Amino acid sequence: MSIENLISKQNRDGGWAYVRGGSWTEPTIYAMLALSSAGESIAVRRGADWLRSIARPDGGWPPRAGVDESTWVTALVGLLPPETIGEAFHRKAIDWLMDTTGEESSAIYRLRQWLLGNPTPASDRDYPGWPWIPGTAGWVGPTSFAILALEKEDHRRASRKVRHRIEGARQFLLRRTCEGGGWNHGSSRPLGYPSRAYPETTGLALAALRGVRSPEVSQGIAMAKGFLADCRSADALNWLRLGLRAHGELPPGFCTPTDVEYRTTQDQSLDLVMTAGEQGQEYFWG
Amino acid sequence: MMAAAGAAALAACKGHSPETVARAGHPAGPTDGKDRQPSSIPDGNNRPAAVQLPRVSILSVPAYTQDLYDIARRMVADHQLDVRGRTVVLKPNLVEFEPDSSINTHPLLVHAAYEAFRAAGAATVRIAEGPGHRRITLDLADAAGYFRTIPRFEDLFVDLNLDDVTRVWPKSEFSAMEKLYLPNTALGADLLVSMAKMKTHHWVGATLSMKNLFGTVPGGVYGWPKNMLHWSGITECIADLHTVYPNQFAIVDGIVGMEGNGPIQGTPKHAGVLVAGRDPVAVDATCCRIMKIDPLRIGYLRLATINPAVLAEENIEQTGEKIATVATPFNLIPEFSGIRLG
Numbered sequence: 001m002s003i004e005n006l007i008s009k010q011n012r013d014g015g016w017a018y019v020r021g022g023s024w025t026e027p028t029i030y031a032m033l034a035l036s037s038a039g040e041s042i043a044v045r046r047g048a049d050w051l052r053s054i055a056r057p058d059g060g061w062p063p064r065a066g067v068d069e070s071t072w073v074t075a076l077v078g079l080l081p082p083e084t085i086g087e088a089f090h091r092k093a094i095d096w097l098m099d100t101t102g103e104e105s106s107a108i109y110r111l112r113q114w115l116l117g118n119p120t121p122a123s124d125r126d127y128p129g130w131p132w133i134p135g136t137a138g139w140v141g142p143t144s145f146a147i148l149a150l151e152k153e154d155h156r157r158a159s160r161k162v163r164h165r166i167e168g169a170r171q172f173l174l175r176r177t178c179e180g181g182g183w184n185h186g187s188s189r190p191l192g193y194p195s196r197a198y199p200e201t202t203g204l205a206l207a208a209l210r211g212v213r214s215p216e217v218s219q220g221i222a223m224a225k226g227f228l229a230d231c232r233s234a235d236a237l238n239w240l241r242l243g244l245r246a247h248g249e250l251p252p253g254f255c256t257p258t259d260v261e262y263r264t265t266q267d268q269s270l271d272l273v274m275t276a277g278e279q280g281q282e283y284f285w286g
Numbered sequence: 287m288m289a290a291a292g293a294a295a296l297a298a299c300k301g302h303s304p305e306t307v308a309r310a311g312h313p314a315g316p317t318d319g320k321d322r323q324p325s326s327i328p329d330g331n332n333r334p335a336a337v338q339l340p341r342v343s344i345l346s347v348p349a350y351t352q353d354l355y356d357i358a359r360r361m362v363a364d365h366q367l368d369v370r371g372r373t374v375v376l377k378p379n380l381v382e383f384e385p386d387s388s389i390n391t392h393p394l395l396v397h398a399a400y401e402a403f404r405a406a407g408a409a410t411v412r413i414a415e416g417p418g419h420r421r422i423t424l425d426l427a428d429a430a431g432y433f434r435t436i437p438r439f440e441d442l443f444v445d446l447n448l449d450d451v452t453r454v455w456p457k458s459e460f461s462a463m464e465k466l467y468l469p470n471t472a473l474g475a476d477l478l479v480s481m482a483k484m485k486t487h488h489w490v491g492a493t494l495s496m497k498n499l500f501g502t503v504p505g506g507v508y509g510w511p512k513n514m515l516h517w518s519g520i521t522e523c524i525a526d527l528h529t530v531y532p533n534q535f536a537i538v539d540g541i542v543g544m545e546g547n548g549p550i551q552g553t554p555k556h557a558g559v560l561v562a563g564r565d566p567v568a569v570d571a572t573c574c575r576i577m578k579i580d581p582l583r584i585g586y587l588r589l590a591t592i593n594p595a596v597l598a599e600e601n602i603e604q605t606g607e608k609i610a611t612v613a614t615p616f617n618l619i620p621e622f623s624g625i626r627l628g
Contacts, residue, residue, distance in 0.1 A: 018448035024506060063507050067451070067467055072509065103517065132509020136517045141510060185419050185511055191488050191621065193547050198420060233425035263424050263440075264448070 102138025181219030206243030416446030
């Protein structure tokens with residue numbers, strides 16, 4: 001999709017739909033990043049206005065207007081350059097992330113489980129991830145997005161507290177690798193039966209584990225390279241590109257196969273953002 | 287009497303008296319003398335259905351062939367679904383794709399249903415799904431053969447994970463869900479056709495037409511997986527979600543189902559049947575019997591009925607094949623050995 005096409009799909013309220021219809025937070029942020037990479041400022045400003053208009057009193061963001069809960073998309077707001085959304089809103093997003101964990105890590109939940117005779121592993125306490133929505137468990141996707149946002153924040157304004165949270169969350173990811181390598185949504189052995197990795201979550205988790213050296217990361221890279229060769233999903237390929245590039249392992253000169261279909265605003269925007277990143281214009285870290 | 291006492295005990299365990307359940311507005315069972323069938327899709331003869339038992343048809347279908355098109359038309363006619371001028375939404379079970387597996391509703395069956403409802407005069411027929419684990423819905427559909435099998439699939443399809451949503455309050459109150467955001471495509475359907483796969487399930491025993499409605503809970507709001515449903519109680523959420531959609535028809539693809547560690551990692555199981563009806567509870571209870579699973583030991587089926595007696599075989603009018611002639615035991619993981627029909 002061209003930049004012009006992306007601009008043409010902007011809703012009147014300033015946001016973007018995933019495919020069609022009302023504006024959602026996630027595709028709006030990806031579209032804003034893509035447009036920023038092309039130097040478009042008016043559409044980005046309208047997107048930021050819409051984002052500010054739906055910010056919630058608790059400092060988080062809902063997945064779309066009209067939903068009265070802050071969710072994982074707050075991490076994506078935290079990924080935006082502070083000057084895009086405004087320093088105060090950026091700060092709120094980071095604070096919301098720092099105050100949010102998977103419910104399995106909460107003291108109340110752990111105490112309740114202990115009283116019921118089902119003590120939870122110490123790793124749930126020591127290595128908290130992030131949930132899709134508060135009050136539920138941590139998962140690979142939202143934890144990876146939160147790590148990326150906090151890593152950028154720590155780079156910008158170093159903080160021991162933020163660093164500690166990032167390190168714990170990376171352990172969260174390393175403990176959820178699938179047998180044979182890579183990551184799925186975060187359930188690597190449901191009921192003790194091994195489950196397989198997905199390309200999109202493997203790429204995303206690898207991006208969040210940028211700079212980490214471990215057998216799990218090495219296995220994940222090998223798995224991601226295999227996925228990259230076979231995969232025809234635009235979304236999966238976008239995240240694989242980011243994950244492999246985070247470790248300097250994206251094959252030189254890699255081109256997305258020509259038969260890949262870009263079906264959503266997310267597919268199209270992220271392709272532009274990944275291409276910009278491969279050309280030195282980085283939005284996910286640094 | 288024992289069954290009724292069991293219902294009362296179960297309701298009490300959940301903090302609900304049977305009276306509370308009735309007030310919650312759940313469709314009443316035939317033993318209550320009320321109509322269990324959806325109300326706004328009248329049957330073709332405009333006959334009152336108040337005293338009828340829920341009807342479930344069991345069709346012997348050995349394979350996925352072109353015969354499905356004729357079978358689907360007969361199924362729609364047989365159940366006297368008057369969809370003229372209405373909006374019909376087909377909700378297949380599209381979870382993940384693995385070659386040589388039987389995770390998903392077969393695309394040929396979905397297309398046959400699409401053609402059948404169009405032929406019956408539906409103004410609009412859409413295909414809609416929101417997978418629970420993976421975000422790449424259209425890519426999954428592509429890999430699962432939907433694009434190859436269904437002409438103009440992308441135009442007909444709505445990704446329920448990414449659709450516009452409306453806040454609703456489930457009528458029943460078994461789960462911890464107070465409110466729920468659901469996709470407008472599913473809420474706006476005059477008839478929601480749950481096209482489930484006949485599978486065992488490692489959390490709830492069996493996944494059929496009722497559990498299939500989890501796919502209408504939008505990942506765009508709740509994430510991948512839709513973990514809110516787990517924290518609110520899977521069994522209870524299935525029962526609650528069932529009440530949100532009053533106008534349903536169920537078609538369960540048991541031509542090749544899945545046994546063992548379903549709903550994803552099990553093994554294909556040929557049962558050679560399609561099971562259909564307007565009452566999802568009755569359809570799912572019948573499917574359980576075909577799978578040699580005791581429907582009274584499936585938690586969500588118990589919750590979805592005020593009186594468990596409505597799940598009894600004699601309280602469901604079965605047409606087509608007899609259960610005994612098509613029943614075939616689906617292997618169960620050890621955790622669910624206790625639900626085997628004795």
